[in-house]
Amino acid sequence: MxxxxxxxxxxxxxxxxxxxxxxxxxxxxxxxxxxxxxxxxxxxxxxxxxxxxxxxxxxxxxxxxxxxxxxxxxxxxxxxxxxxxxxxxxxxxxxxxxxxxxxxxxxxxxxxxxxxxxxxxxxxxxxxxxxxxxxxxxxxxxxxxxxxxxxxxNNIGIWYGARFSEETDIKKMLSFIGYNTETEQNICCSAYAFCRRFLPRKIKTMPTRRLLDNPYPKENIALLEDSEFISALQNIYMQYQLYR
Ligand SMILES: [Zn+2]
The missing domain is CATH 3.40.80.10 (Peptidoglycan recognition protein-like)
Structure with a gap:
């Protein structure tokens, strides 16, 4: 090749x-x-x-x-x-x-x-x-x-589709998509990373060194209860299922 x-x-x-x-x-x-x-x-x-x-x-x-x-x-x-x-x-x-x-x-x-x-x-x-x-x-x-x-x-990567999953287990959905969910901190950071990619209006903080040194701020934890986040996750989770 x-x-x-x-x-x-x-x-x-x-x-x-x-x-x-x-x-x-x-x-x-x-x-x-x-x-x-x-x-x-x-x-x-x-x-x-x-x-x-x-x-x-x-x-x-x-x-x-x-x-x-x-x-x-x-x-x-x-x-x-x-x-x-x-x-x-x-x-x-x-x-x-x-x-x-x-x-x-x-x-x-x-x-x-x-x-x-x-x-x-x-x-x-x-x-x-x-x-x-x-x-x-x-x-x-x-x-x-x-x-x-x-x-x-342009056929590069995955975006939203018409169908939503009814799954409610956030850890299961993030993990299925591909994110690391081994610890509570990993789950929070992965939820934030998911938003960077699929729901960027949720990202308020600049990616400063301080944030990267402390990747467990309150807003990451609050995200796990956010209905917009959960609904975005249910949609993207459904699209990833098409490829597995
Ligand atoms: Zn890089």
């Missing part, structure tokens, strides 16, 4: 190793730098991503898809760990870490890149995730303004 399929700039990273699992996931990030700064920053931190999309929509490739880039960190989805071994990582440059609208040219490039990757690796919609989905107690990217609905309209 051709693993260099897309026309883009190259900035090869030395920070990668061999995959331990086949590719089955796509992880979307945002970073508060332009591509050149971001590449330097990732190198400094001994991290990497397969692709970086600059403010103007230019795509950079840093790691060959066949290799394991270092972008996900400690994370899990649908009970799977070592997400780096299973995924392709894409960073989208965004100064406010996804708190305001993304540049149209970036989203256009991102959609083409994602469709290309999904078609070649047969990635299922339920395995297309935000970094905040797979590490909900550590990460907030790509952020609440990331256009998941638009991506889903």
């Amino acid at each position: 051709n693993s260099q399929p897309f026309v883009c700039n190259a900035a090869p990273s030395i920070h990668y190793n061999q995959r331990q699992h086949p590719i089955e996931m796509l992880v979307i990030h945002s970073m508060a730098h332009n591509a050149v700064e971001g590449i330097a920053r990732l190198n400094e931190l001994k991290l990497s991503s397969h692709y970086i999309i600059d403010f103007d929509g230019t795509i950079w490739q840093c790691v060959d898809e066949k290799n394991r880039a270092w972008h996900a960190g400690i994370s899990s989805w649908q009970g799977l760990t070592d997400i780096n071994s299973r995924s392709i990582g894409i960073e989208v440059c965004h100064r406010s870490l996804g708190q305001s609208a993304f540049n149209r040219r970036q989203i256009k490039s991102l959609i083409l890149l994602c469709q290309n990757i999904i078609n070649r690796w047969h990635i299922s919609p339920d395995k297309i995730v935000a970094h905040s989905d797979i590490a909900p107690n550590r990460k907030a990217d790509p952020g609440k303004a990331f256009p998941w609905q638009e991506l889903a309209a």
Whole structure:
């Protein structure tokens, strides 16, 4: 299989190793730098991503898809760990870490890149995730303004459908979708991550370092009783069932 399929700039990273699992996931990030700064920053931190999309929509490739880039960190989805071994990582440059609208040219490039990757690796919609989905107690990217609905309209990931589930067990629904629900804290953080992606108007707090150090604020707990949240969860849970 051709693993260099897309026309883009190259900035090869030395920070990668061999995959331990086949590719089955796509992880979307945002970073508060332009591509050149971001590449330097990732190198400094001994991290990497397969692709970086600059403010103007230019795509950079840093790691060959066949290799394991270092972008996900400690994370899990649908009970799977070592997400780096299973995924392709894409960073989208965004100064406010996804708190305001993304540049149209970036989203256009991102959609083409994602469709290309999904078609070649047969990635299922339920395995297309935000970094905040797979590490909900550590990460907030790509952020609440990331256009998941638009991506889903282009066959990238899952969005709301017509039918709702009657399930009421929040832990069961979050866990089925893919979120970590091992502890009470995980459940709260995962509910918040769910809203970042599917109900962004519920997200009032900036993803500051302070929030990430204290991912268990009162508003996360209150969310678990929120009827809008529960109804959104019942809808998205139903859509994820179509893929399992
Ligand atoms: Zn990230």
